[in-house]
Amino acid sequence: MVFDDNRAFIKALEKSGDLVRVKDTVDWDLEIGAIVRRTSELLKPAPFFEKIKDYPDGFRIFAEPLGTHRRLAIAMGMPADTPYRKIRSEYERRLAKPVKPVVVKDGPCKEVVVKGKDVNLFDFPAPMIHEGDGGRYLGTWHAVICHDPTKDWTNWGMYRLMIAGPCHLAGLCEPYTHQFDIFNRVYAPKKRNMPIAIAIGMDPICSIMSASRAFGRKSEVDLAGAVREKPVELVKCETNDLLIPSESEIVLEGEMLLGETTLEGPFGEYTGYRSDPRQPSTTYKINAVTYRKNPILTVTCMGVPVTSDTIVRSMDYELLIKKVLKMNAIPFVDVYVPIESATMMAVIAVKPVYKGIANQIGHAFAAARMGVYNTFVVEDDVDVFNMQEVIHAFASKCHPKRNVHIYGEAIEPSPLNPFISQEERKWHMGAKAIYDCTWPIDWEGAVPSRVSFREMYPKDIQDKVVQNWTKYGFEDQG
Ligand SMILES: Cc1cc2nc3c(=O)[nH]c(=O)nc-3n(C[C@H](O)[C@H](O)[C@H](O)COP(=O)(O)O)c2cc1C
Ligand SMILES: [Mn+2]
Missing domain, CATH: 3.40.1670.10 (UbiD C-terminal domain-like)
Known part of the structure; x- marks a missing residue:
């Protein structure tokens, strides 16, 4: 059984020893980033920060949700020690049956609603993740949602988001992404801004889907339903017609601006290196913010692998490569x-x-x-x-x-x-x-003949050795 929301997932990780609660007050300015970075390099459990300097009690951060194959297995509702090959084949099996979302009237993501001039993105403890980053990043594990009315297609994509002002975000949206395509094909020719919604802290499967590119123009939410084996519940935004997962922790509603760019970056990237000079990037204006009480911001700290990015995108790339090979x-x-x-x-x-x-x-x-x-x-x-x-x-x-x-x-x-x-x-x-x-x-x-157990011994000897393995005094059947 997979999880309806991130909070249930967090509980499961804690139970299996795959999450550590950090109770000390930690600084959003580099300290959180440094802790997360070290957990990734040492393959440690996911850190959950309970108290963040300068922020009220209750504003928390959950970092590297899927930073190990154990966490990926748990997110899939499988035993934590499931071998990766099994996790992936189960993922592929479930993907075969897309499940449409259901629309509900209300949801926990609406517990607090802030609109218009009251919006201040600095109200959330977005960390300064790496030294040298161009700013504080509020979006490092989320979905940016937009809609293509010409194809009745809703897209979810994970594109990094830096806070550029109290109600502005800026981020890299690469030319091969669906969002870039929808904006330039549908909205830009009509000289219109594109409505967007940003969902942060969705359940783990929805997040996997936002970062995947192996499925072409299929709506990610239907595939999330497939892998969850139950529909995602969506609720309508306050200020536009987009639908967002009702259990999201934080939702930012706004628009991707036409003809406006903001200097963004550099950023510590997935390749393991700081990349990009500061450059003009996609700009978003945020018109409303809704969130759960005591919101949990999800954060990843990209850099030298292994991170949630490499765990999730490696699996996605394997599916993409299989497509190319089949073609x-x-x-x-x-x-x-x-x-x-x-x-x-x-x-x-x-x-x-x-x-x-x-x-x-x-x-x-x-x-x-x-x-x-x-x-x-x-x-x-x-x-x-x-x-x-x-x-x-x-x-x-x-x-x-x-x-x-x-x-x-x-x-x-x-x-x-x-x-x-x-x-x-x-x-x-x-x-x-x-x-x-x-x-x-x-x-x-x-x-040349390979000299291995499998190839160098007759089948009956191999069987005998495997059968008697523990009798010989060895523990593991292997
Ligand atoms: C943590 C993380 C950060 C990412 N940041 C970006 C980004 O800033 N810009 C980008 O174009 N792709 C980024 N990606 C990759 C996209 O999420 C990925 O290509 C996805 O397929 C995009 O969705 P789309 O195929 O619907 O366009 C990131 C992926 C992850 C996991
Ligand atoms: Mn897409």
């Missing part, structure tokens, strides 16, 4: 985007039934709008989730001259890519590489 009829068996790679690396297992599969993948990836730069293609006898096996395959099978394929003029989807030059950044050009860790198909008969 190109590539005989793949499995895909993994290591959570330590900030989605910049992938491992793909293939059935090598014809020559040149790795190179074929390389060409497809070079043209794809995905920030996956280094891809390891292994054979289907390698478990893609097991880095011990992946590294061995790479080190022993990838001929440095023949098996490394470089695509030097690949499309660069992200200005945040740390390794491209200023010139490449300007023209959206980057590079990608494929490391072919498969044996040449014409080596039949000359392929």
